[in-house]
Amino acid sequence: MAKRKEKIMPFFKFLSIAMSIITIITLCLFYFIDVLPGEYFLVLCVLLILFDVIFSCLILVRKGTKKRAIGTLLSILYIIFLVLVIIYELNTIGFLKKLGFVNYKTENYSVIVLKKSDYEELKDLDELTIGSLEFTSDGLKEAKEKIEKNISPEFTTTDNITTLKEDFLNKEFDAMLIEESMLAMLNESDEAFANSYKVIYEFSLDVETEDIAHEVDITKDAFNIYVSGIDTYGSVSSVSRSDVNMIITVNPTTHKILITSIPRDYYVTLAGKNAKDKLTHAGIYGIETSVQTLEDLLDIRINYYVKVNFTSVIDIVDALGGVNVYSKYNFTSQDGYYYNGGYNYVDGKKALSFVRERKSFNEGDRTRVENQAALIEALINKAISPSIITSYTSLLKALDGSFITNLKTDDITEFIKMQIRDMPSWEIENISLNGTDGFDYTYSYGGTKLYVMYPDNETVINATTKINEILKEE
Numbered sequence: 001m002a003k004r005k006e007k008i009m010p011f012f013k014f015l016s017i018a019m020s021i022i023t024i025i026t027l028c029l030f031y032f033i034d035v036l037p038g039e040y041f042l043v044l045c046v047l048l049i050l051f052d053v054i055f056s057c058l059i060l061v062r063k064g065t066k067k068r069a070i071g072t073l074l075s076i077l078y079i080i081f082l083v084l085v086i087i088y089e090l091n092t093i094g095f096l097k098k099l100g101f102v103n104y105k106t107e108n109y110s111v112i113v114l115k116k117s118d119y120e121e122l123k124d125l126d127e128l129t130i131g132s133l134e135f136t137s138d139g140l141k142e143a144k145e146k147i148e149k150n151i152s153p154e155f156t157t158t159d160n161i162t163t164l165k166e167d168f169l170n171k172e173f174d175a176m177l178i179e180e181s182m183l184a185m186l187n188e189s190d191e192a193f194a195n196s197y198k199v200i201y202e203f204s205l206d207v208e209t210e211d212i213a214h215e216v217d218i219t220k221d222a223f224n225i226y227v228s229g230i231d232t233y234g235s236v237s238s239v240s241r242s243d244v245n246m247i248i249t250v251n252p253t254t255h256k257i258l259i260t261s262i263p264r265d266y267y268v269t270l271a272g273k274n275a276k277d278k279l280t281h282a283g284i285y286g287i288e289t290s291v292q293t294l295e296d297l298l299d300i301r302i303n304y305y306v307k308v309n310f311t312s313v314i315d316i317v318d319a320l321g322g323v324n325v326y327s328k329y330n331f332t333s334q335d336g337y338y339y340n341g342g343y344n345y346v347d348g349k350k351a352l353s354f355v356r357e358r359k360s361f362n363e364g365d366r367t368r369v370e371n372q373a374a375l376i377e378a379l380i381n382k383a384i385s386p387s388i389i390t391s392y393t394s395l396l397k398a399l400d401g402s403f404i405t406n407l408k409t410d411d412i413t414e415f416i417k418m419q420i421r422d423m424p425s426w427e428i429e430n431i432s433l434n435g436t437d438g439f440d441y442t443y444s445y446g447g448t449k450l451y452v453m454y455p456d457n458e459t460v461i462n463a464t465t466k467i468n469e470i471l472k473e474e
Contacts, residue, residue, distance in 0.1 A: 012068070015075055016056040022082045023052045029089040033096070035413050037421040051078060095399060096413065101213065101406040104206040105286050106237040107139045108180040111147070111201035114168075119175065122201040126151040129173040133182060134159045138286070139207040143177060146203060161186065162447030165193060175200075181240040181284045184231070185445060206237070212288050213406040214303045219418045222251040222471040223303040225407075226291050227376070229355075230283055233311045236404050240309075242283030242290050244355070244372050247302065247463075249470045252415070255424040258470045259376055260298075260463050261369035261432040267440060267452040268297050275443035278452055284444060287404075297455075298464050304407045312402035313355065314348030316379065319399070322347045323378040328370065331360040351375055365453070366434060373430040380428065384419065431466060434459045 027045055030036060036044065055078055058071025111130070113119040130147070132140065134157040144155055156173055158164050165186055168176045176197075178186075187194040216223050229244025230236070242264070249258040264280040271282070271292030282290040291302050308316075317323055325346055327339045335353040346354060355375050361367035435453040442450055 012059045012072070015059055015072070015079075019052055019055060019075055019079055022079055022086070023048050026082050026085055026089070029086060029093070033089060033092055033413070035092075035416045035420070037417050040420065048082075096409045098400065099405065099407065099409045099412060101211045101408075102237060102404050103209055103211070104237065105138075105209050105239050106204050106206055106235055107143070107239055108204045109143050109177060109202065110180055110183055110199045111175055111177055112168075112183070112197040112199050113175045114171070115196055115198045117174075119200060122147070122150055124200070125153055125175050127153065128175065129154045129156055130175045130177050131156050131158065131164055131167060131173040132177040133157065133161060133164055133179075139205040140179075142205055142207075143203075146205070147177065147201075160446040162445065165190070169193070169196060179239070179284070181238075182444070185241065185281075185284075189445070189448070189450065204238075209286060209288060211406055212291060212305075214301050215408075215411075216303055217414075218250070218407075218411050219252055219414050222249065222253070222473070224249050224300060224467065224471075226287075226294060226302045226305040228283060228287055228290055228305060228307045229313070229372070230307065230309045231280075232309050234309070236307055236309050236312060236402065238309075239286055240283055241280040242287075243280055244308075245279055245290065245294070246373065246376065247294065247298070247300070247467065248376070249467050251470050251473055252418060254470075254473045255426050256470055256473065257380070257426055257428045258466055259373045259428065259430045260467060261373045261430070262294065262297075263365045263369055263433065263435065263453050265365060265451060265453045266297075266433065266435060267438075267454050268293055270443055271296055273443055276440070277443040278450065281442060281444040297460065298467065300464060300467055304405060306407075307404040308402065310352055313352045313375075315402050316348070316399065317346065317351040318348035320379070320382045323351065323375070323382045325351065325354060325371075325378040326374045327354070328367070329361065331357070333357040334359060366432065369432050370430070373432065377428050377430065380426070384426065429466075431463060432459075433463055 027048060030041060030044065055071055055075040058067050059075055061067050061071070111122060111125070119125060130153045132144070132155060134140070147153065155177075158167070161182060164176065167173060225248045227244065227246040227248060228242045230238070230240040231243045232238055232240045245262040245264060247260040247262070249260070262279060264278065266279040267276055268279050268282075269275065270277045270285070271289055272285075279290070279293065282293045287305055287307050291305055295302055322345055324343045326343050327341055330339065330341045332338045333353045334357060337350050337353045339354060355368070355372045357371070358364045358368040434456045436456065438452055438454050439449040440452045441448075442452070
């Protein structure tokens with residue numbers, strides 16, 4: 001019997017030590033993540049240490065096989081629980097480390113030639129002429145230098161995309177160097193052009209940007225966040241047209257959120273260009289241009305921004321296990337999804353189709369911006385519900401690389417602390433800007449009139465008033 005006791009006791013000592021070590025690791029990670037209010041963290045420390053002591057006493061008791069058996073079972077379950085918590089914590093740390101201002105934007109370039117030409121590779125353009133747009137891309141000079149490392153072409157530039165397209169089709173030059181957001185705009189407006197060329201070379205460049213955040217204490221001071229949804233899949237850092245444009249005004253004191261939606265085709269003055277264009281085209285020049293354009297339009301200060309794309313919407317909604325989004329109408333989207341008037345459960349793909357649809361509605365883009373705001377509200381409601389616990393890890397994985405923001409990690413963790421401590425019930429309101437339909441010349445697509453929406457000044461003034469009311473309430 002003595003020999004058997006000697007073999008058993010070391011196991012229980014090891015179990016007790018392992019339990020203590022894992023408890024310490026768990027508490028240290030909670031402290032490092034810093035998302036729990038101080039009083040909550042102290043309570044957690046007391047509880048975990050108390051569990052550790054009780055379970056250790058049970059398994060180290062020298063008499064009472066039944067107590068030891070119960071203690072062993074509870075200790076193993078406790079260790080498994082803490083390991084799962086540690087996994088959650090490590091995922092959180094990995095996610096939080098990646099947050100914060102990204103000091104670059106990605107420009108994606110293509111070299112295109114006429115489909116019927118004999119050019120198949122970049123080297124075929126050696127000592128030939130390549131046309132490009134002079135005004136659109138901050139990285140155009142670097143893009144030309146990259147090409148010149150491979151061949152020795154002659155570059156010719158124009159500041160008018162219509163002229164560039166016509167000269168290309170008329171063979172005034174042999175190839176075109178163009179940023180992909182501008183190429184997408186050409187394809188959308190001219191189907192014949194989309195079928196006239198082939199891509200023989202593609203590359204991306206990261207262009208340095210400056211942080212334009214106006215920092216406040218987001219747990220005490222009201223603030224504005226600009227949400228930009230670009231019309232691409234893949235990397236969120238890419239510059240592209242901004243099809244979703246929202247200002248989310250948050251007052252952490254009154255627990256009110258105002259979502260202001262602005263139609264993509266709003267005819268506005270582009271910041272830094274002193275020229276009229278569609279709001280969606282501001283995204284081509286970087287999110288900072290979109291932010292400054294909306295600040296000028298609404299006469300407000302935007303503190304932060306969040307940028308997402310099509311891939312982001314699909315991944316985030318799926319990670320949350322789907323959401324219930326409200327539709328004002330019965331309709332079938334161009335992708336074939338049907339939506340009832342009222343609440344609809346949607347997965348990622350169905351949610352994306354919901355916010356992109358406009359052709360099914362008499363009000364077109366006006367209804368689309370309402371649907372976009374409805375999805376944002378559905379996401380907020382799901383994210384602050386208890387069900388977030390079961391989808392927490394998958395949500396972090398989905399968010400990884402799915403968005404860009406200039407909110408700092410400390411700001412986000414402090415906001416989470418506030419939410420945990422106060423558990424407030426948020427009041428969410430949606431408004432949207434309106435206007436009249438028309439056709440006009442735009443800065444980005446000079447030479448051709450495009451559909452635009454002329455702003456209704458009354459709705460602009462109303463939005464400015466509502467935003468300032470939320471910001472100033474105490």
